[in-house]
Amino acid sequence: MADSRPPHPQLEASPNDQRKYRQVELANGLQVLLVEDPNALHSAASMAVNAGHFQDPEDAQGLAHFLEHMLFMGTSSAPSPDTYPDFISHHGGHHNAWTGTEHTNFHFDVRPDYFDGALNYFSQLFICPLFDLKWIEKELQSVEAEYRMKLKDELRRLYQVHKETANPAHPFTKFSVGNAETLAGCSQRPIAEHLKAFFERWYHATNMRLVLVGPQDLDTLSALASQHFNAIRSDGHRPASIAQPLYLESQQGVVIHVRPLKSACRMILTLPFPGIDDDYANKTTTLIAHILGYEGPGSLCSLLKAQGLASDLSAGGGISGSNFKDFNFNIQLTERGLERYLDVCQLVFQAIDDIRRQPLADFHYAERQQMVALSFRYQEAIRSIDLASQLSINMLHYAPEHVISGDYLMQGVNHQRLQQLLNAMRPEHARIMLIHHSLPVNQTTQLYETAYRVTPLAQPALDQLKQRTDYEIELPQANPFVPQRLDPLPLRGGRLALPQLLPSSPALQVWHLQDADFRMPKGHIYLSLLLPQATHSKEAFAHARVWCELVHDKLNEQCYDAEVAGIHFNIYPQQSGISIHLSGFSERQPELLARILKALTNFEFDDDRFNNIQHHLYHNWLAVNRHKPINHLFTVLNQTLQRGCYIGSELASELKQITTQSFADYMPTLFNQMNVLAMIHGDWPVDTAQRITQLITRELELNNRSQQAPLREVKLLQPGRAESIDCHLPHPDHAIAFFSQGQALNDAEKAYYLLLNHLVSPGFFSELRTEQQLGYMVGTSYVPMNGRPGLLFYVQSPHAGLDTMRAAISKFLQDFCQQLASVPQPVWEGAKRSVIEQLTDQDPSLRIRAQRLWTSIGIEDYQFDLAQRMADKVAETTIEQLVDVANDRLLSNAAAMWLTCSPTASTTADNDDE
Numbered sequence: 084m085a086d087s088r089p090p091h092p093q094l095e096a097s098p099n100d101q102r103k104y105r106q107v108e109l110a111n112g113l114q115v116l117l118v119e120d121p122n123a124l125h126s127a128a129s130m131a132v133n134a135g136h137f138q139d140p141e142d143a144q145g146l147a148h149f150l151e152h153m154l155f156m157g158t159s160s161a162p163s164p165d166t167y168p169d170f171i172s173h174h175g176g177h178h179n180a181w182t183g184t185e186h187t188n189f190h191f192d193v194r195p196d197y198f199d200g201a202l203n204y205f206s207q208l209f210i211c212p213l214f215d216l217k218w219i220e221k222e223l224q225s226v227e228a229e230y231r232m233k234l235k236d237e238l239r240r241l242y243q244v245h246k247e248t249a250n251p252a253h254p255f256t257k258f259s260v261g262n263a264e265t266l267a268g269c270s271q272r273p274i275a276e277h278l279k280a281f282f283e284r285w286y287h288a289t290n291m292r293l294v295l296v297g298p299q300d301l302d303t304l305s306a307l308a309s310q311h312f313n314a315i316r317s318d319g320h321r322p323a324s325i326a327q328p329l330y331l332e333s334q335q336g337v338v339i340h341v342r343p344l345k346s347a348c349r350m351i352l353t354l355p356f357p358g359i360d361d362d363y364a365n366k367t368t369t370l371i372a373h374i375l376g377y378e379g380p381g382s383l384c385s386l387l388k389a390q391g392l393a394s395d396l397s398a399g400g401g402i403s404g405s406n407f408k409d410f411n412f413n414i415q416l417t418e419r420g421l422e423r424y425l426d427v428c429q430l431v432f433q434a435i436d437d438i439r440r441q442p443l444a445d446f447h448y449a450e451r452q453q454m455v456a457l458s459f460r461y462q463e464a465i466r467s468i469d470l471a472s473q474l475s476i477n478m479l480h481y482a483p484e485h486v487i488s489g490d491y492l493m494q495g496v497n498h499q500r501l502q503q504l505l506n507a508m509r510p511e512h513a514r515i516m517l518i519h520h521s522l523p524v525n526q527t528t529q530l531y532e533t534a535y536r537v538t539p540l541a542q543p544a545l546d547q548l549k550q551r552t553d554y555e556i557e558l559p560q561a562n563p564f565v566p567q568r569l570d571p572l573p574l575r576g577g578r579l580a581l582p583q584l585l586p587s588s589p590a591l592q593v594w595h596l597q598d599a600d601f602r603m604p605k606g607h608i609y610l611s612l613l614l615p616q617a618t619h620s621k622e623a624f625a626h627a628r629v630w631c632e633l634v635h636d637k638l639n640e641q642c643y644d645a646e647v648a649g650i651h652f653n654i655y656p657q658q659s660g661i662s663i664h665l666s667g668f669s670e671r672q673p674e675l676l677a678r679i680l681k682a683l684t685n686f687e688f689d690d691d692r693f694n695n696i697q698h699h700l701y702h703n704w705l706a707v708n709r710h711k712p713i714n715h716l717f718t719v720l721n722q723t724l725q726r727g728c729y730i731g732s733e734l735a736s737e738l739k740q741i742t743t744q745s746f747a748d749y750m751p752t753l754f755n756q757m758n759v760l761a762m763i764h765g766d767w768p769v770d771t772a773q774r775i776t777q778l779i780t781r782e783l784e785l786n787n788r789s790q791q792a793p794l795r796e797v798k799l800l801q802p803g804r805a806e807s808i809d810c811h812l813p814h815p816d817h818a819i820a821f822f823s824q825g826q827a828l829n830d831a832e833k834a835y836y837l838l839l840n841h842l843v844s845p846g847f848f849s850e851l852r853t854e855q856q857l858g859y860m861v862g863t864s865y866v867p868m869n870g871r872p873g874l875l876f877y878v879q880s881p882h883a884g885l886d887t888m889r890a891a892i893s894k895f896l897q898d899f900c901q902q903l904a905s906v907p908q909p910v911w912e913g914a915k916r917s918v919i920e921q922l923t924d925q926d927p928s929l930r931i932r933a934q935r936l937w938t939s940i941g942i943e944d945y946q947f948d949l950a951q952r953m954a955d956k957v958a959e960t961t962i963e964q965l966v967d968v969a970n971d972r973l974l975s976n977a978a979a980m981w982l983t984c985s986p987t988a989s990t991t992a993d994n995d996d997e
Contacts, residue, residue, distance in 0.1 A: 125193060290321050394636075
């Protein structure tokens with residue numbers, strides 16, 4: 084058991100939280116949070132380390148990230164890098180890790196019966212890692228591949244400009260990812276010594292926090308913690324406070340030009356704050372962001388849109404750390420807004436001045452406070468692994484009693500902090516980053532080759548930013564969508580487990596379930612508008628996508644209050660037409676749905692907004708996956724085999740031909756032959772669902788429409804031959820994918836493919852990624868297409884050619900099929916048990932259940948038992964059957980496709996503007 088120490092304060096948990104918690108401290112000083120969750124399907128652990136890339140030595144930047152990799156490369160008790168991940172995978176779990184600025188996190192989950200064994204392997208990562216030179220050399224290649232894979236990633240390129248224009252004495256400016264050069268070529272000290280020194284300095288019990296979650300009782304979890312983690316060293320260092328500011332005075336009051344690779348027209352206006360970690364109980368920046376980022380009528384965002392200066396605005400995001408916080412205004416500018424960016428900034432500072440001059444109304448804070456409290460009270464259940472990861476980081480940030488509640492606390496307005504932050508939001512402190520391909524630049528970042536320029540704000544510009552305009556910006560009014568009903572509606576009609584089909588017109592099919600398990604005042608409304616005319620061609624799909632964006636734009640201002648009040652909506656085109664999804668608090672969802680349906684079938688639109696959306700979509704479609712070879716291959720696969728899937732560049736070509744008049748003429752035709760499929764799931768009783776059904780019928784005029792057969796077309800590949808598709812992108816990596824299509828639609832075929840994916844995935848990753856180091860992105864995926872199963876293998880590499888990767892995949896498949904017959908019986912039974920549990924696991928939340936039921940309806944599984952049928956087939960499958968299937972589907976008689984992506988002739992910086 085854990086040693087007895089002074090009791091921790093009582094943890095603040097949600098009144099609806101059925102878990103039990105206990106905080107303990109081991110003899111070595113490791114603080115542990117134990118979580119007994121009787122509903123947990125998996126047990127999970129997470130270790131948070133109070134050190135990240137800020138702690139990297141100057142002569143080995145990226146070391147914290149590299150150490151995270153190396154801890155998985157074998158320990159004294161389990162020297163093989165495969166032992167730990169194979170154990171986790173074979174017993175239905177997952178493992179991962181990440182390295183941040185000031186923290187590192189390791190986590191896994193596994194079936195509860197195997198938690199003890201998994202903890203044995205996991206704990207050894209922090210006790211006796213090997214740092215074997217063989218694996219150091221191999222994993223250096225992996226880190227290099229990870230770095231090269233992101234060379235054309237816009238976020239990384241922008242982040243590097245941020246680093247090189249900040250205070251060089253601040254640890255933020257270090258190269259966090261690292262590469263082969265920074266880790267092996269810039270120091271007289273061998274990298275192995277660097278790793279050991281970093282590990283010994285920071286990876287010790289008093290600098291770490293552990294969380295264990297599972298259905299085991301607290302005493303059992305406590306015993307497991309002591310048994311496996313008491314051997315972690317107790318001595319070492321803790322990070323010192325950062326003394327240097329993030330920005331020097333000369334780095335404030337500046338304009339930064341950045342030239343992106345793909346089309347962009349953005350401004351990020353940054354106002355530096357000191358660290359805000361101590362303000363988590365009041366969340367002053369959350370209040371400021373809520374007011375300044377408001378998008379309703381009269382808001383700053385509304386004014387910028389009305390003047391044609393911007394199409395989108397968000398406030399409050401930005402990097403943060405122990406001694407800094409960037410408060411960002413991220414603004415999507417129009418071309419006109421770029422020319423008049425100082426006018427945009429002037430309006431931003433006027434809005435700030437409005438808050439500074441007039442006291443905020445009590446309801447501004449109270450509304451946010453109430454919504455946060457409701458979110459805490461009615462939290463959606465999350466997976467054990469996510470809960471463990473979240474809480475372990477919280478242990479490093481919050482007081483012990485607030486480890487669970489810290490993210491949700493709003494204990495009142497901190498007027499002193501509010502005034503302090505508002506006083507810091509002055510033009511002379513601003514960093515105005517403009518992102519556009521036409522901007523003049525004069526230097527390039529040392530990493531990621533981003534062209535940029537920094538110039539100080541001239542005095543006339545500073546003077547303008549301090550002056551008020553003739554425009555008035557209004558503060559938000561009281562939000563009418565804030566829920567008044569705080570409890571779920573009473574259950575009516577018994578505890579039904581499955582949705583029921585409601586009476587409706589032939590063109591409308593509505594399913595309803597009042598959920599008896601997740602008792603909260605929330606719900607989900609799904610609508611699929613089946614529109615054959617909207618997806619039969621690229622031209623039609625482009626029109627449908629533009630229309631969804633226009634409807635979103637029309638609704639955004641009038642429905643923004645609903646979004647703030649926890650009622651979310653999305654409208655998007657998909658394979659069969661247009662889908663609508665509403666989620667969140669249920670009380671006002673029907674009203675919001677009525678507004679959406681009215682807007683969806685009112686084909687009037689503003690020409691300027693159409694032109695802005697067309698321009699933005701055009702460049703987005705040209706750029707989509709342009710620098711992500713593997714993602715591009717996934718898109719090509721779907722586009723080749725499924726109706727209603729299209730490649731971005733092809734859609735962009737169609738979009739370029741559309742005019743406002745042709746769009747207005749074309750749009751009504753898309754809604755011909757419309758049928759609607761819907762699901763109403765949450766705390767609504769059947770009478771409310773019937774009223775929603777009537778609303779849908781009325782607004783979409785469905786009474787006189789006939790029923791249409793659904794369109795679900797999948798191209799069938801020919802057994803015994805493999806098709807090939809070759810692509811080219813302006814990215815230096817090569818990528819390859821091999822897809823095996825199932826040859827039947829029955830439950831057995833789906834079961835076979837699920838089993839194959841489970842068995843093949845760990846070995847494929849281990850062989851091609853860990854052993855051969857072919858690339859950083861290596862994996863397999865089960866890919867069903869409209870009920871037909873498939874299996875995808877993929878590799879992206881910065882150094883291996885397509886022939887090498889293709890040969891490696893082919894040899895792996897040959898070896899796998901040959902060795903499958905000799906899989907040990909315990910491994911075989913464990914694989915079947917893992918797949919069965921994945922198929923039959925209980926729904927952890929209302930959201931997950933809604934998604935599952937809606938997916939079942941979409942594939943016409945009206946008995947909602949496909950998963951159970953597949954699980955039954957998995958249970959019946961013998962190893963001999965699967966060996967035959969593997970040889971047939973993957974080798975001798977495969978209905979398959981090879982997809983490859985090579986660099987274009989020139990992979991230098993390109994731009995998609997025309």
